[in-house]
Amino acid sequence: MKVDLTTRLAGLQLKNPVLTASGTFGFGEEYARFYDLALLGGITVKGITLEPRIGNPVPRIAETPSGILNAVGLENPGLEAFLSTYLPRLEKLKTAVIVNISGFSLEEYAKLAAALPENSCIAALEVNISCPNIKDGGMAFGTDPQSAGEVLAVTRKQTKLPLIAKLSPNVTDIVAIAKAVEENGADIISLINTLLGMRIDLDRGRPLLANTMGGLSGPAVRPVAVRMVYQVYQAVRLPIIGMGGISCWQDAVEFMLAGASAVSVGTANFINPLAPLEIINGLEAYCRQKGYHSVKELVGLAHRKEEPFDEEKR
Amino acid sequence: MLSQEKIICHRLLDPRYGLYQLVLRGKIAATAQPGQFVHLKVGATTDPLLRRPLSIARIDRARGEITLFYRVVGRGTALLTDVKEQESLNVLGPLGKGFTKPAEGELLLVAGGIGIFPLFSLLEAVDRSRVKVKVMWGGENRQFLESAGLPILRELGVEYEAATLDGSLGQKGLVTALLESSLHRTRTSQEMHHSAVAGAGPKDSVLQVAACGPRGMLKAVTEICCRQGVPVEVCLEERMACGVGACLGCVCTVKTATGHKRRRVCAEGPVFDGREVVWDEG
Ligand SMILES: Cc1cc2nc3c(=O)[nH]c(=O)nc-3n(C[C@H](O)[C@H](O)[C@H](O)COP(=O)(O)O)c2cc1C
Numbered sequence A: 001m002k003v004d005l006t007t008r009l010a011g012l013q014l015k016n017p018v019l020t021a022s023g024t025f026g027f028g029e030e031y032a033r034f035y036d037l038a039l040l041g042g043i044t045v046k047g048i049t050l051e052p053r054i055g056n057p058v059p060r061i062a063e064t065p066s067g068i069l070n071a072v073g074l075e076n077p078g079l080e081a082f083l084s085t086y087l088p089r090l091e092k093l094k095t096a097v098i099v100n101i102s103g104f105s106l107e108e109y110a111k112l113a114a115a116l117p118e119n120s121c122i123a124a125l126e127v128n129i130s131c132p133n134i135k136d137g138g139m140a141f142g143t144d145p146q147s148a149g150e151v152l153a154v155t156r157k158q159t160k161l162p163l164i165a166k167l168s169p170n171v172t173d174i175v176a177i178a179k180a181v182e183e184n185g186a187d188i189i190s191l192i193n194t195l196l197g198m199r200i201d202l203d204r205g206r207p208l209l210a211n212t213m214g215g216l217s218g219p220a221v222r223p224v225a226v227r228m229v230y231q232v233y234q235a236v237r238l239p240i241i242g243m244g245g246i247s248c249w250q251d252a253v254e255f256m257l258a259g260a261s262a263v264s265v266g267t268a269n270f271i272n273p274l275a276p277l278e279i280i281n282g283l284e285a286y287c288r289q290k291g292y293h294s295v296k297e298l299v300g301l302a303h304r305k306e307e308p309f310d311e312e313k314r
Numbered sequence B: 001m002l003s004q005e006k007i008i009c010h011r012l013l014d015p016r017y018g019l020y021q022l023v024l025r026g027k028i029a030a031t032a033q034p035g036q037f038v039h040l041k042v043g044a045t046t047d048p049l050l051r052r053p054l055s056i057a058r059i060d061r062a063r064g065e066i067t068l069f070y071r072v073v074g075r076g077t078a079l080l081t082d083v084k085e086q087e088s089l090n091v092l093g094p095l096g097k098g099f100t101k102p103a104e105g106e107l108l109l110v111a112g113g114i115g116i117f118p119l120f121s122l123l124e125a126v127d128r129s130r131v132k133v134k135v136m137w138g139g140e141n142r143q144f145l146e147s148a149g150l151p152i153l154r155e156l157g158v159e160y161e162a163a164t165l166d167g168s169l170g171q172k173g174l175v176t177a178l179l180e181s182s183l184h185r186t187r188t189s190q191e192m193h194h195s196a197v198a199g200a201g202p203k204d205s206v207l208q209v210a211a212c213g214p215r216g217m218l219k220a221v222t223e224i225c226c227r228q229g230v231p232v233e234v235c236l237e238e239r240m241a242c243g244v245g246a247c248l249g250c251v252c253t254v255k256t257a258t259g260h261k262r263r264r265v266c267a268e269g270p271v272f273d274g275r276e277v278v279w280d281e282g
């Protein structure tokens, strides 16, 4: 039996539902040494800003139980260098490219959206309103429904590319934010970005990260992410890209059952560069075993009211 | 790049300092260069989550083997001590950009503590019939240096000078003091030589320094070398996540014509031109 892996998220058409997460995959080239990126549903590149950013001092990484804290601080070459240097190279990778954008003001988000070409390998823009690692802006937009909506509204005016709103988990009510971005022109919702956390070095008696606080990712955050995907799926009609700790196909299935139409693999790349490929293969095998003709059939299954899974009936 | 390497030898060198030797056989030895490193998966679970970077200390292409040395410093390296000979390890590598290998002249290797490990690979890679190699190595005391590799230096028959904090071997104090007086001596004798033969003698033999050790020591080594006009390469260490240049977790700062720039220690390094590194950052 052939399983249909193709996935459609509003205007974003993917050959399969497995993407890589922004900030964990550079501009693709590092992992293109391990496998052909055309095998992926697509890649999300490092968050870019209008101006180049040198990012935070080191240490930027701290390990935690089944997770990591990072405080990279959005180091990136800036819009201009992205367009002149990185975009032509991305074009050669023959995969759907999602460009993650961050602004410090509404104007910056608008300028970024306007400058990114609609007729290139760029398949969608992911509007990052959730970066915890920069002093002002970033996460502030994503923690208040009104400003989250404003960012999406100004961005929407500048581009016809599908817009993905990337939500922050550092909020009391994720549903309120999801509804706000839905009402203001987002086509897709992705979640979660990292959870704000910190560690203290016992020898020095000081915060371990130079930036004091950082964003938690990896398997440790997965239950939080699954819960948020589940809640958002119930409340909005937009397709969801689920992420947060996905390391194997079982994790991906869990997100899809919760309501994600596609998934992103982040921190897991650092441990197993082949994780995204293994997840694609595992998803396919799981669907075949369960008798699903398409991965789409998994999406949101955990919400149904009738009797739970019964393998015998399939 | 991603390889299952067979563990040929894994042994405790010194319980007091938690020093181990690990020999791996597989694909990595074929392309490994001195100064490069490998990123090891140390356990089967997600805690600890990340791989551990270890520099490649010896490369034996004929046997397809690399040797790593490590000191137990945290949970990751503690877990690594459990792996058994004949088992295999999941290894990413060889990674990073290593040392420049001089073809002639003089090479001075300056190590602080376990910073000697990556320098072994450079020492073995240079053609010592054409390059005069000397090692300067500082450590806590005689026992540490004996356990961490003095036998290798003797086996290779390389000239070395030691410095120990307690004076139990070599000069008492820091390796930087050895370096300073040695470069000073070289400089003075060259000047004397020059004035005696009025430039008619052999060309100055080109001297270069390669150093690895704690950051403070590398900074001091670089300052001494700059003062004497000697080129210096340093092997840096930083906390790593991906190890392949994708996460920007491991950067250092360098001076360039267009101002200070970040460089990824795992990708553009771990070896950098010491003169380019910005040692003091706010
Ligand atoms: C080192 C690092 C850098 C990141 N940089 C970005 C970024 O630039 N923009 C963004 O939207 N998310 C960024 N993220 C968040 C990830 O895209 C992802 O949302 C988060 O890590 C959760 O997924 P994971 O547990 O699979 O890593 C970063 C995460 C890590 C670990």
Ligand code: FES
Residues within 6 Å of the ligand: B239, B240, B241, B242, B243, B244, B245, B246, B247, B248, B249, B250, B251, B264, B265, B266, B267
């Ligand atoms: S460890 Fe990821 S860029 Fe160096």
